[in-house]
Amino acid sequence: MSRTDTNSTTPRGALARLICGQICLHGSMAGMRMAAPLLALRDGYSALSVGVLLALFSLTQVFLAIPAGRYADRHGLLKPMGLGVSSAMLGAGLAVLFPNFPMLCVSALLMGGATGVAIVALQRHVGRAAQDATELKQVFSWLAIGPAVSNFLGPVAAGLLIDHAGVWLGGTAGDTNGFRAAFLFMVFMPLMTWFWVRHTQELPPVVHSEQTRNAKVWHLLREPQMRRLLLVNWLLSSCWDVHTFVVPMLGHERGFSASVIGTVLGSMAVAGASVRVLMPLVAAHLREWAVITGAMVVTAVIFAIYPLMMSPWTMGLCSVLLGLSLGAVQPMILSTLHQITPHALHGQAIGLRMMTINLSSVLMPMLFGTAGLVLGVSVVFWTVGAMVGAGARMAWKLRP
Template identity: 70%
Template structure:
């Protein structure tokens, strides 16, 4: 959806600013839903939230099939983006609670992160091929059917036992979690890295459109990024016991900064694809490390709330950043957007290294 909708808007003659606004809407619903969704997931577990998300995502993409015009695309972006965000919180909380120790946390989040990486390959590539050979309606129809497969696998999942809640204690606010310095550093690093995904998703279709590349070629470039991200996440469980979260995250930020510096100079599809692959390897390694750290520094009873806070923070940025990218791209060119974000993520390597302080041990099943 995040590739097909902007391409349709560009083909209809909308500007880079309008495309930035459209992409921002994919994150807008998550800004408002993330915290209440996190609390809801803490109370109700996995299946009920995911069921609601399946309905909303299928309906949102279905509207784009029936009415493929810019205002409806904006509504579809709100619905599909919001449902994806809530489902992510539910899934991440479930697998995080299922882990028994820090090494297992890295393993399970590496496996879980393969899902979005694979979908980021299947989605853009399939949408690009359908757009070129069958039109935009066919692409949106496929996106409307895919969420239904989610319920097929989730419906038989065994729910974990609820976390005991302390009765009579003072109500806690999500912002209390940010009183810990390591949580603030983690949110900053996560925001910077999320901006890298946003700028790549935003800039590549525009660069490809400017250089006359077809939708399928643009989808292949984005798909190469996703394959690389999936590949590194397949490898991470093997090395989970031998890697440290802060080392992986800081290294990925430095590599990303270098790649963003050279990406705008890549003019051929092959060169752009090579940069996408290397960028996917770097950024693909990050999310399992971030999630492992988050679960180790957060009380178990507030995992969903912490995940909601994380999602709200990065999506508040994702609402503003595409519009900023679009404005900057229209004024000074999209290359400058790449360089500015690369400079920021390079500077963020230092706080990423400072995530090193001792992490809270994950409670064993006996402790629970």
């Protein structure tokens, strides 16, 4: 990153602070996404209800993604981040005060929207600061470590608090006080985000040309490469959604504790973070289209065998392998996106990508819930795996 983007003495320190802020905010939502379905299941709600609840984490992002990108293009980083932090704290705070299904739905809407607005601004800021294609892959690989770490930190912390905080307070494991403690931790995490990012210096505004002044993000859909990229990104993001949805269902059916379920989910995140740590070191040798195609093929194979794994250890192993595969994808997607998008539309292009994947995240959990009731959750894994395998040919066509 350029030295103009922060008052830090080193670009590496500036990027590290942004990553820490992202971890805290995204970790809050990840913990809520694990804890809220478990509370709903404990209270007797069906798989379909859980699917609706999970879909609400993405619903606000569908409508806010492109306006958030436009807002970031106009105002930079700090204003969107401030809005995101405030909304996430409000959402988690409501769940602390009223731990019931209707309020969890409100919390999901607030926390999902908060994270979306903040992440669009953050990705735009980091992408603008990169100098060339290799640096794009490097900085987005580092930035992608954030969600991987937060997807471990949030669910594991929430699971431990759910299992133990109630006991510490004189109750039992998994009681309402345990869930309140988990939600309270989710209030604290976004506050730490502001601590990390508040001193970041804004980049200079984009100077518009005559062509870009009137350009609209929808014009990008006329480009075949953009359409392919969005389709591939949708298929791969569906894999994260199905894993987040099905693993708690499988774990609940098999009698696993909240800590074990959180650890299985978190192991995927740790693996994703590990591969993203290595990617900046070899970024100059990576080709975006090759990494994405390989990840789709490997993911299809893992999804075929995942439902057959009956113990936490074997499920955890599949989760790790899935994390290694999918963890390499996001930096390549974002690098490609920035290379095929005009600078003046970077924020809106990121918003378009986010809108696409979150529209999927709204619809797919409800579809997963319906399919889980009718056909069983294993069929969900196999169906999505087949779709991803078939989509690998589309990723191959992303070659320049």
